Amino acid sequence: MTGHEPHAPSTTEHDAVLDRVTDIVTRLLRLQDVGAPGSSDDLWDLGMDSLGSVAIMAAVEDEFELEFPDALLVRSTFESIDAIARHTLVVLADGGSDL
Amino acid sequence: MSPDAHADVVASTETLTARARHVARTVAPEHAPRVDRDARFPRESIDALAVAGVLAAAAPTRLGGHGAGPAELAQVASALARGCGATAMVWAMHQIQLACVTRHAAEGDEVSAVLHACVLQDGVVGSATSEAGIGGALRTSSAALEPGSAARSVRLEKHASTISYGREAAAVLVTARRDVESRPNDQVAVLVRADQMSLEPTSTWDSLGMRGTCSPGFRLVAEVPLGQVVAAPFHEIASETMVPLSHVLWSAVWFGLAQEAFARAARLVKSRHVSSGATAPTALAEAHWRVEVAGAQLESVATAVELHWRSGRPFTTTHVAELNALKIAASETAVAVTQTALRICGLAGYAEQGESSVARLVRDALSAPLMISNDRLLATNAALAMMVRDTGGSPEPASTEVH
Numbered sequence A: 001m002t003g004h005e006p007h008a009p010s011t012t013e014h015d016a017v018l019d020r021v022t023d024i025v026t027r028l029l030r031l032q033d034v035g036a037p038g039s040s041d042d043l044w045d046l047g048m049d050s051l052g053s054v055a056i057m058a059a060v061e062d063e064f065e066l067e068f069p070d071a072l073l074v075r076s077t078f079e080s081i082d083a084i085a086r087h088t089l090v091v092l093a094d095g096g097s098d099l
Numbered sequence B: 001m002s003p004d005a006h007a008d009v010v011a012s013t014e015t016l017t018a019r020a021r022h023v024a025r026t027v028a029p030e031h032a033p034r035v036d037r038d039a040r041f042p043r044e045s046i047d048a049l050a051v052a053g054v055l056a057a058a059a060p061t062r063l064g065g066h067g068a069g070p071a072e073l074a075q076v077a078s079a080l081a082r083g084c085g086a087t088a089m090v091w092a093m094h095q096i097q098l099a100c101v102t103r104h105a106a107e108g109d110e111v112s113a114v115l116h117a118c119v120l121q122d123g124v125v126g127s128a129t130s131e132a133g134i135g136g137a138l139r140t141s142s143a144a145l146e147p148g149s150a151a152r153s154v155r156l157e158k159h160a161s162t163i164s165y166g167r168e169a170a171a172v173l174v175t176a177r178r179d180v181e182s183r184p185n186d187q188v189a190v191l192v193r194a195d196q197m198s199l200e201p202t203s204t205w206d207s208l209g210m211r212g213t214c215s216p217g218f219r220l221v222a223e224v225p226l227g228q229v230v231a232a233p234f235h236e237i238a239s240e241t242m243v244p245l246s247h248v249l250w251s252a253v254w255f256g257l258a259q260e261a262f263a264r265a266a267r268l269v270k271s272r273h274v275s276s277g278a279t280a281p282t283a284l285a286e287a288h289w290r291v292e293v294a295g296a297q298l299e300s301v302a303t304a305v306e307l308h309w310r311s312g313r314p315f316t317t318t319h320v321a322e323l324n325a326l327k328i329a330a331s332e333t334a335v336a337v338t339q340t341a342l343r344i345c346g347l348a349g350y351a352e353q354g355e356s357s358v359a360r361l362v363r364d365a366l367s368a369p370l371m372i373s374n375d376r377l378l379a380t381n382a383a384l385a386m387m388v389r390d391t392g393g394s395p396e397p398a399s400t401e402v403h
Helices: A011-028 A048-064 A081-094 B004-013 B016-025 B027-038 B043-051 B070-081 B085-104 B111-121 B234-276 B282-311 B318-347 B359-365 B375-384
Strands: B125-128 B153-160 B169-178 B187-193 B197-201 B218-225
Touching: A011 A048, A011 A081, A048 A081, A048 B318, A048 B375, A081 B169, B004 B043, B016 B043, B016 B070, B016 B085, B027 B043, B027 B085, B043 B085, B070 B085, B070 B234, B070 B282, B085 B111, B085 B125, B085 B169, B085 B359, B111 B169, B111 B187, B153 B169, B153 B187, B153 B197, B169 B218, B187 B218, B187 B234, B218 B375, B234 B282, B234 B318, B234 B359, B282 B318, B318 B359, B318 B375
Parallel strands: B125 B169
Antiparallel strands: B153 B218, B169 B187, B197 B218
16 A cells, blocks of 8 residues: 555454445345354355445445445455454545555 | 559558558458358458468467557557458457467467467467356356376366367367366466367358358367466466457457448448438437547557556456446447448448448447447446446556555
């Protein structure tokens, strides 16, 4: 990254974001019956396709009232719950303005 | 054309596009009517492109090519389409396979060696990505790699609903699941030499247009050394190279068809005007603006893909939407412009022969909305459009990494 580093999120803040992202992913990938994915599970391996990833992008933006910068709207940002949560925290911290 | 004459072409022109234009004005139109009528491979034009040094344009110089980027490749594809749509499409699909292998195989590995051998023998590389029961869904496979009979070899059986110029290809890039336990989207690409596979036709190729691409369905059975599996996962090959370059080069071919149809209509209108003072129909202006818009969009997106490749950054949702939009627009433009040209040219355009004939151009262009169905792409782009960001044409950010 260029510019300043965003402040490190607290464990509580990180866990709260992780929980909310987990709920979104579980609902949109219809995984309620088999249980929520692990935070590092590859969502593409769990059957997410490109339209599914777009649905998750839109839902996360809506949930956290943020807008990911274009550079973050790539496959790797949405490959796992953990990746989504990390990128969400970065954008929440600084709006992703230096991305 | 004699080999000596071809050598002169190579020596006397500078750019790949100029060489392609020469083939498009000489060998390609000479054979295109029979290629089209008999639905046979455009062998003469492909051989002429080889002699002119244009056949392996997308391969890097170390593998016998020119290392041409998307923008230059697009110019060549459009130039070729002016002379023979099937030649242009075969050439374009070959470039796509060359780029997929050379951009994603490890330098010096077995896949690269197989590709180099194909280039040296002036062969074309086809693709087998579609599959019976799945259709054209690129990112889904049913076929799977299995252990072969020899050590460190893999066996593959695929019921491909179409293999581009399958019988004529020196090698075919085949998609399949990584192994029999893998999910449908856990795919790899395997470069199979013609002598390593058996092809049993499962359909015939007797199409409305693009008849010379000779792409029927086949049951493909192959066994190859493990080293011929491309190192990168197919999702990476597809998203970074196959899909972007397919959209650009297919669009370039369709743009060339539209350009040629417009040019034929304009010539006829001019001759009517000169001989009888007939007013130019406004339809000619309609065709003109559509060609102008399509050309600008093609150049813009081709250049963007080229810059992306140089930067090494992944394509974003916005870029994917732009690529899909190019494919949709170029295919619809080709249909609209060729049919407008047909209305302008009248029966002279409807005839299969003659300098005002646009019949083959119309039929070739009608394949465009079907190659990856525009309906499917519109549905995808409707979703992507929600997430399109106004990048304002600004340069790429310095980094997107978050740790």
